[in-house]
Amino acid sequence: MIKIKLLFFTLFSLLFIPVFGQLTDTKASIKTKNLYRNLLRLSGKKVLFGHQDDLAYGVGWKNQNGRSDIMELTGEYPAVFGWDVSGLETGHAQNIDGVPFEKMKQYIKKAYSLGMVNTLSWHMDNPVNGKNSWDTSSIAVKSILPRGSAHLLYKGWLDKFSVFVRSLKGTDGKAIPILFRPFHENGGGWFWWGAKSCTAQEYKDLWRFTFTYLRDKKQLHNLIYVFNPCDFKTEEEYLERYPGDSFVDVLSFDSYQYSGPGKGESFAQDIAHSLSIQNKIAKRSRKLSAIAETGFVEIPDANWWTNVFAKAIRENKPSYVLFWRNAGYREKEKDNHYYAPYPGQVSASDFLEFIRNNEILLQKGLKKYAVYN
Structure with a gap:
């Protein structure tokens, strides 16, 4: 009888243990909880297609209401919109890529009203010397931790960020859920918060302080926290700077x-390998798995989408993938800078085939799932 009861309890547990993870912020708003739950339900089945700054500018245009390179090619907007709040901390009116923050608020609200998802990154300046985020000449992370010389300055930056996030409300008056990806590409050496500029413990301490300050002190309950390493080959390397399951909701990489074009196969293999590692950790921790930044500048390979990227995500589908921005021709750099196709671009027709045949969701496809309800 005891064995039968034990067997029944085991079967009951398997059936009724929550299949999906829980947000790290137990006080998260209903809309935020709904978004996370629904993204988890879609995880492994559908891939949300995202694009950085999609509504703000594209190849050959800027600040034109309603325009989008993806919309003009496919007839619908992306499912995910990426934005960056660099410059917010220092009082600038626009971010590092020239997007005015007041416009950004409008874009975020529009995406939410259409049932799409917003994600924020933050290329914040070096708080010690005031130079940009790529400046590693001054050690900054230790300085902004509690008792550090720039700690009060950093808290002031978080206060400004909080004001911005609190202003993001839909027409329903509800706070708009945001996928927040701070201190990204932490395994690299190019940012002042990277592996060459702080220890793994200092990075973890910075993440935990930032998380706790925004959640508890500033009472922001519409943020979903996205962890983002890079250049990892093993699970141990991936987790080296991981602050812990209690501080992270989404696992991602860039x-x-x-x-x-001849290196497409090796790129696909690298992505597939990274996803296999990340998805294993995500399943164990009941987190989302995503690709937070990716692309092939100018996409010169006419069949890149179906021959390269589709293969990269076939075995371990990410919840969403965000392609970088379509800046177009850059006068200063004398180059073309875009990562998503547009009408007439050499890979445009292949992209249309890619989204048809690989469980890719754009705006209209995502709308059917009503992810905020």
Whole structure:
């Protein structure tokens, strides 16, 4: 009888243990909880397609109401919109890529009203010397931790960020859920919060302080926290700077194809390997798995979407993937800078095939799932 009861309890547990993870913020708003729950339900089945700054500018245009390179090619907006709040901390009117913050608020609200998802990154300036986020000449992380010389300055930056986030409300008056990805690409050496500029413990302490300050002190309950390493080959490398399951909701990484079209196969293999590691951790921790930044500048390979990227995500589908921005021609750099196709671009027709045949969701596809309800 005892064995039968034990067997029944085991079967009951397997059936009724929550399949989906819980947000780290137990006081998260209903809309935020709904979004996270629904993204988890879609995880492994559908991939949300995202694009950085999609509504703000594209190849050959800027600040034109309603325009979108993806919309003009496909007839619908992306499912995920990426934005960056660099410059917010220092009182600038626009971010590092020239997007005015007042416009950004409008774009975020529009995306929410259409049932799409917003994610924020933050290329914040070096708080010690005032230079940009790529400046590693001054050690900053230790300085902004509690008892550090720049700690009060950093809290002031978080206060400004909080004001911005609190202003993000839909027409329903509800706070708009935001996927927040601070201190990204933490395994690299190019940012002042990167692996060459702080210890793993200092990074973890910074993440935990930031998380706790925003959640508890500033009472922001519409943020979903996205962890973002890079250049990892093993699970141990991935988790080296991981602050813990209680401080992270989404696991992600960034990866770009920098070499020519002939290197597509190796790029696909690298992405597939990274996803296999990340998805394993995500399943164990009941977190979302995503690709937070990716792309192939100018996409010169006409079949890149179906021959390269589709293969990269076939075995371990990310919840969402965000392609970087379509800046177009840059006068200063004398180059073309775009990562998503537009009408007439060499890979445009292949992209249309890619989204048809690989469980990819854009705006209209995502709307059917009513992810905020």
